[in-house]
Amino acid sequence: MNAPSPAPGEAPETPGIFFGRSADGLLVALVGETAFAMAPARDGRHYLVTGWRISRPMGAWTRGDFYGHSGELADETAFRSAVLENAEHQRERRILGRVEVHSRDRTPWGASQGVTVYAEGVTAHSTAGHGGFKLSAERNRKVHPLLRSKSGWYEEDAEWAIVAITFPHLFTAFERRCAEKTLKNSWPDAWETIFGAILTPGESYEKDRRAFEQAHARDWIVVSAITSRHAPGFVETVATPGGKRGPGTEERRFLVPSDEYQVGRFGFVIDEARHQLYGGPSDFVGWR
Secondary structure, eight states: OOOOOOOTTOOOSBTTEEEEEOTTSOEEEEETTEEEEEEEOGGGOEEEEEEEOOOSOGGGOOGGGOOEEEEEESSHHHHHHHHHHHHHHHHHHHHHTOEEEOOOOEETTEEOOEEEEEETTEEEEEOSSOEEEEEOHHHHTTSOTTTOOTTSEEETTTTHHHHHHHSGGGSOHHHHHHHHHHHHHHOHHHHHHHHOOOOOTTSOHHHHHHHHHHHTTTSEEEEEEEEOSSSTTEEEEEEEETTOOSTTOOOEEEEEEGGGOOOBTTBOBOOTTTSEEOOSOOOSTTOO
C-alpha cells in the first residue's frame, strides 16, 4: 500500500513532516505512514490521536481515521512539538536497524507472534494480549540487582524501561526519556540508589503516593462516592481511615458539596470540620 499523501500545496515544514487541516477542521500531521491529529475533548482540552496508513489525502481525513491515544495536549505548539519528536524517534529507529522476525516461542504472556531483535540477546516479543523483552543470561547479568528479573523477562507496560536504562544505546532518545520517567514513577528507591539522586515531590508517582498515604494515614479518605438524591447539591461519600479497604475496616459516610468534590491524584480527603457526617437515607445500593 502506498503511504498517504498531503493535499496539494501542503509543503513540509521539515523534510518528511507535513502539517495541514482535516476535512472536519482538525490540525493534522503526517510523518511517514503515521498520521496525527489534535482532537478536542471536554472542558476545552485536546488530545494527541494517531492513525496509520490512511490512504486519502490529509484534507480528506476525519476524526474517525484516528484510533490511537497518546496523551493530552496543551495547545497547537505542543501538538507540533509532539509530531517533531515522533519524527526524530522514527529517524533514530531506522538508524538502529532493528529486525522483525517470526516466532512461536513461549513467553509468560502466551505464544509469541513476532520478535523485534534489538541486539544479540535483547529481543522484544509480542503476543495476542501482551508482550515484553527477553534478555539472554549474559545480558540479564548486566541489569542492576535492584531491578533484575531472574527469568530475564520484562513486561512491556513498565519493566521494558529497565531494559532501556540498562542498554540505552539500543533505544531512541524519545524511548530513553520515557524509560527514565517510567523508572522514576515505578521504582523510585532503585532510581535513587543507582543514580545517586533524590527525587523531589512531583518527580515520582510512587514516591508521591507514599508521602500522601503517610501524611493522611489518620484522615478519612473517600473510597466510594455518588451524587445524592436525598441531599441535593451534595455528593454522598463513603470514607475510611487512610483510604484502607477490606474486611473489618471502619466506614463512615459524609456529605461533600458537589462543586467541591474534585478527586486529587490519590483520593479525596474529608475535612471533618466542614464535611458533614451523614446518617440519613443512602443512595448506595445495599447500604443500611
